[in-house]
Amino acid sequence: MNKNLGWFNLTSLVLGFAFLYLPILLLVVFSFNESKLVTVWAGFSTKWYVSMWANEGLMDAAWVTVRVGLLSATIATALGTLAALTLDRFHRFPGRTLFSGMVYAPLVMPEVITGLSLLLLFVAINFDRGFWTVTLAHTTLTMCFVAVVVQSRLVTFDKSLEEAAQDLGCPPVKTFFAITLPLILPAVVAGWMLAFTLSLDDLVIASFNTGPGATTLPIKIYSQVRLGVTPEINAICSIMIGIVAIGVIVASIATRRSELERDKAERAAFRVDG
Amino acid sequence: MAEAAPAKGGPGWTRWLVVAVPYLWSLVFFLAPFFIILKISLSQTAIAMPPYLPVFDGLSTFWESVGELNFDNYVFLAEDSLYIRAYLSSLKIAAVSTLLLLLIGYPMAYSMARAPKSVRPMLVMLVILPFWTSFLIRVYAWIGILKPEGLITVFLQWLGIYGPEDQLRVFNTETAVYIGIVYSYLPFMVLPLYSALEKLDMTLLEAASDLGCPPVKSFWVITFPLSLPGVIAGSFLCFIPIVGEFVIPDLLGGSSTLMIGKTLWSEFFSNRDWPLSSAVAVILLALLVVPIVIFQNYQKRI
Amino acid sequence: MAKTLGPVKRKFSPWDDPGAKPYIRFENVTKRFGDFTAVDDLSLDIYEREFFSLLGPSGCGKTTLMRMLAGFEEPTSGRILLDGKDLAGVPPYRRPVNMMFQSYALFPHMTVEGNIAFGLKQDGLPKPDIDARVKEMLKLVKLERFAQRKPHQLSGGQRQRVALARSLAKRPKVLLLDEPLGALDKKLREETQFELMDIQYELGLTFLIVTHDQEEAMTMSDRIAVMDLGKLVQVAPPAEIYELPNSRYVADFIGDINLIEGKIASAEGNRLRLACDGIGTSIEAEASGSGAAGETAWFAVRPEKVRISHDPPPEGTVNVLSGEVWDIGYLGDVSVYRVKLPNGAIVKSTLANVTRLVERPIGWDDKVYLTWPRDAGIVLTR
Structure with a gap:
């Protein structure tokens, strides 16, 4: 096709991305606003970052959120990878349809349903609500996302690599750790990052399953937003956006660089040896 | 298990472990709760306990207390037109938003798929990036923009279109909810569309044009039909969660917007009526079962 | 064997x-x-x-x-x-x-x-x-x-x-x-x-x-x-x-071959005559074990064993067909001639290009004779 984008394509891209990014940009800009009024610009200031830092409730919530995220993402990555292997490798076992349903359904299930039903489970088994219930709930939700990400990598995985390893005397479990895991690692890591951000992000499921001492950042932000918009919220949001943006950019530069090196090496191989 | 892929073969117990661990987890934490929610929805409102109090003394008393089934909650839902209107309004808002998302997302995905190959990964990253930032934050950002004294009002006043007394009347209306939903769900619509369109073999279009089909027509007879799996996947990926959406109508829609997720939330957190909110959830789930099954079939295909 | x-x-x-x-x-x-x-x-x-x-x-x-x-x-x-x-x-x-x-x-x-x-x-x-x-x-x-x-x-x-x-x-x-x-x-x-x-x-x-x-x-x-x-x-x-x-x-899968269908007309000792309607004549061949008179069989002969020539073979030669060169496939080392018989059937013959002539002795539409000895091919019954 045409190497230049037509005016139609260009316009739709520019408008689309403006729509996606303008609100976030405005949010960040107004976190540096001197005025307490979020919409009236009164000069540059970092005072909201200072007061945010001093806000112990906010900082505690942030710490809880990070711990829940790290723990639930890690368990979810292990479970999700197993689930992906199951879906990819075992095509016939009792209840496979049910299993694949349980893996895909949470992706679209309204959070109010998932949150409420998990809460009722915890109450039914008399499990004290708090840090652990939120962690378990997030694990259950995010393992499905990990499973989907890892499975899409497994679909393109060359199975003859595993057969080759076994043919050379490597038993199946060892084959998984020596061959399969190193090769699907990028997908597993991406799954972990997705699980972690989903956990950081979640308000609804956490609200249902939280308990004393386990207020997460989204719950805190939500309750403050309900009271009214303050630039302090803008500040903490900006910091979260910044962390995510840096993380994603660093990750993509790293993969891009390794791809470039790979390309270079490949070209060199053909130049030298024909 | 004789048909299992040979590569993962080997000792039976490791295979079973691979299957059993995630399977049991999903059974306990995903499937079992639905039976509990169903059971509670059939229990009497009177024995419902307020949250944050450890009321049930254990499994035995719990099952005793909910032992007697009755359909009072469902009768109540059916008789109070508020709930029916909330369900209908949720479905309507989800359907209209999905349509809007398609109208905005398709041109974007199409343009991305037609962009030079070298910039495509960057465009995909640009679509995904907002998704990595908090949903709540992104909705929150719109409050500052849409409020009566918000940025759009200020901007229009600065342009002189609005007088000093004029204010934007969008915040706390359904329009604001639509804006919020389209904004938040756009990546979910664009990505499946993009992956369907990107796979499209460009020589098909060249062949069509070689055979005398003008570009606009070849879009409708070739490109669009072949992108249908993406259209369907994206539509369901958006439609289903939007029906039960809570954050967006709560923060942007105000009291004038009726959506079932919000109703469930307030039944649970404000009225502390657990059996009734369970009944609301059960009916919501029943409404979504068919779309979820369709979505799963498409999910497996792409 | x-x-x-x-x-x-x-x-x-x-x-x-x-x-x-x-x-x-x-x-x-x-x-x-x-x-x-x-x-x-x-x-x-x-x-x-x-x-x-x-x-x-x-x-x-x-x-x-x-x-x-x-x-x-x-x-x-x-x-x-x-x-x-x-x-x-x-x-x-x-x-x-x-x-x-x-x-x-x-x-x-x-x-x-x-x-x-x-x-x-x-x-x-x-x-x-x-x-x-x-x-x-x-x-x-x-x-x-x-x-x-x-x-x-x-x-x-x-x-x-x-x-x-x-x-x-x-x-x-x-x-x-x-x-x-x-x-x-x-x-x-x-x-x-x-x-x-x-x-x-x-x-x-x-x-x-x-x-x-x-x-x-x-x-x-x-x-x-x-x-x-x-x-x-x-x-x-x-x-x-x-x-x-x-x-x-097997004959068809490995290499190039002419397969001619016929009916076994007579089988005496190791000699066998196959009546082939497809090429409008009968073929003399060696018997290869199975196959009794009246059975359907196929004669298989590799193109390089079929001799092609402008000149009619001497009187008494078995297995002679005549036709026109329909197609020539020049492969460098050999040329493949597809010869059309009067009734329309095609028989292939290959000829090694032993001389360095660009102009080959046999050309398109030439009238040619195809011959092969009795033991050049094999009679197949399946």
């Missing part, structure tokens, strides 16, 4: 020795995938140090047969014996056979050295032994300079040699090769064929190779098994497969 056809490439024919013990034995092996029968009640013996090819179109079951020997598939019924031992239930990682994969299946996250050492490490060999063996293997495949490279830094031919070295490193009793040369270009493929033969001979291994390329199978093998629809059609040395095919399927 109906007939011996001179010496095979080496004096090696244990299959003709009734006392020889087969090294690999497939016993009534059947493999089904759901409703599909990939391998159908197949029995086959392969001998030690044999270079054995499984040849057939895709989907004929040859790869499944090999994968059952490697242990990636279990037979639905039947037994597979290796050196007299039943392989049932032995997982792939405990079988003394190694496989070279069609895709090579080189581990992308390991160097050439790491790939070759992988199998040795699984056996828990001491490090100096591993290093020595890896060095030896690198030397064998002439890749000493590339030990530290990753697979993606190698060309296609180099990758193929790494895969070979890796599968040979454990000194397997049997090496299985799945379309080993399929990904190489023609020139490289021919060179590599001879390299493979040398390696097999030097190391004294049994090679079982799966291929759909008949030239490859003909060049390298001691014996070829032609497969179709999960069954063996013919198992024989290359020359026998080519000159004495046992069926139309």
Whole structure:
């Protein structure tokens, strides 16, 4: 096709991305606003970052959120990878349809349903609500996302690599750790990052399953937003956006660089040896 | 298990472990709760306990207390037109938003798929990036923009279109909810569309044009039909969660917007009526079962 | 065997020795995938140090047969014996056979050295032994300079040699090769064929190779098994497969052939006359065992055994056809003439281009005579 984008394509891209990014940009800009009024610009200031830092409730919530995220993402990555292997490798076992349903359904299930039903489970088994219930709930939700990400990598995985390893005397479990895991690692890591951000992000499921001492950042932000918009919220949001943006950019530069090196090496191989 | 892929073969117990661990987890934490929610929805409102109090003394008393089934909650839902209107309004808002998302997302995905190959990964990253930032934050950002004294009002006043007394009347209306939903769900619509369109073999279009089909027509007879799996996947990926959406109508829609997720939330957190909110959830789930099954079939295909 | 056809490439024919013990034995092996029968009640013996090819179109079951020997598939019924031992239930990682994969299946996250050492490490060999063996293997495949490279830094031919070295490193009793040369270009493929033969001979291994390329199978093998629809059609040395095919399927699959349908008119001693309506005359041939008068049979003759000439053959010559040159395919070393008989049937004849003339003696639309001696072709009844 045409190497230049037509005016139609260009316009739709520019408008689309403006729509996606303008609100976030405005949010960040107004976190540096001197005025307490979020919409009236009164000069540059970092005072909201200072007061945010001093806000112990906010900082505690942030710490809880990070711990829940790290723990639930890690368990979810292990479970999700197993689930992906199951879906990819075992095509016939009792209840496979049910299993694949349980893996895909949470992706679209309204959070109010998932949150409420998990809460009722915890109450039914008399499990004290708090840090652990939120962690378990997030694990259950995010393992499905990990499973989907890892499975899409497994679909393109060359199975003859595993057969080759076994043919050379490597038993199946060892084959998984020596061959399969190193090769699907990028997908597993991406799954972990997705699980972690989903956990950081979640308000609804956490609200249902939280308990004393386990207020997460989204719950805190939500309750403050309900009271009214303050630039302090803008500040903490900006910091979260910044962390995510840096993380994603660093990750993509790293993969891009390794791809470039790979390309270079490949070209060199053909130049030298024909 | 004789048909299992040979590569993962080997000792039976490791295979079973691979299957059993995630399977049991999903059974306990995903499937079992639905039976509990169903059971509670059939229990009497009177024995419902307020949250944050450890009321049930254990499994035995719990099952005793909910032992007697009755359909009072469902009768109540059916008789109070508020709930029916909330369900209908949720479905309507989800359907209209999905349509809007398609109208905005398709041109974007199409343009991305037609962009030079070298910039495509960057465009995909640009679509995904907002998704990595908090949903709540992104909705929150719109409050500052849409409020009566918000940025759009200020901007229009600065342009002189609005007088000093004029204010934007969008915040706390359904329009604001639509804006919020389209904004938040756009990546979910664009990505499946993009992956369907990107796979499209460009020589098909060249062949069509070689055979005398003008570009606009070849879009409708070739490109669009072949992108249908993406259209369907994206539509369901958006439609289903939007029906039960809570954050967006709560923060942007105000009291004038009726959506079932919000109703469930307030039944649970404000009225502390657990059996009734369970009944609301059960009916919501029943409404979504068919779309979820369709979505799963498409999910497996792409 | 109906007939011996001179010496095979080496004096090696244990299959003709009734006392020889087969090294690999497939016993009534059947493999089904759901409703599909990939391998159908197949029995086959392969001998030690044999270079054995499984040849057939895709989907004929040859790869499944090999994968059952490697242990990636279990037979639905039947037994597979290796050196007299039943392989049932032995997982792939405990079988003394190694496989070279069609895709090579080189581990992308390991160097050439790491790939070759992988199998040795699984056996828990001491490090100096591993290093020595890896060095030896690198030397064998002439890749000493590339030990530290990753697979993606190698060309296609180099990758193929790494895969070979890796599968040979454990000194397997049997090496299985799945379309080993399929990904190489023609020139490289021919060179590599001879390299493979040398390696097999030097190391004294049994090679079982799966291929759909008949030239490859003909060049390298001691014996070829032609497969179709999960069954063996013919198992024989290359020359026998080519000159004495046992069926139309084999005759047609290997090389170029003229197949002429007819009815056996008379069969006296080893002489046989075939009435062929298709070419409007009858064919004199040698009987090949089965086939009684009145039965339908096919006469198969290779185009290079059909003589083409402008001049009518002397009186009394058997098997003479006349027609017009319809098409000429110039292949450089030979030319293929497609001759149209008066009734429209086409018979092919090839002629070696022994002179350096650009203008060939026989041209389009020339009236020509085709002849072949009585023993040039073979009568097939299936």
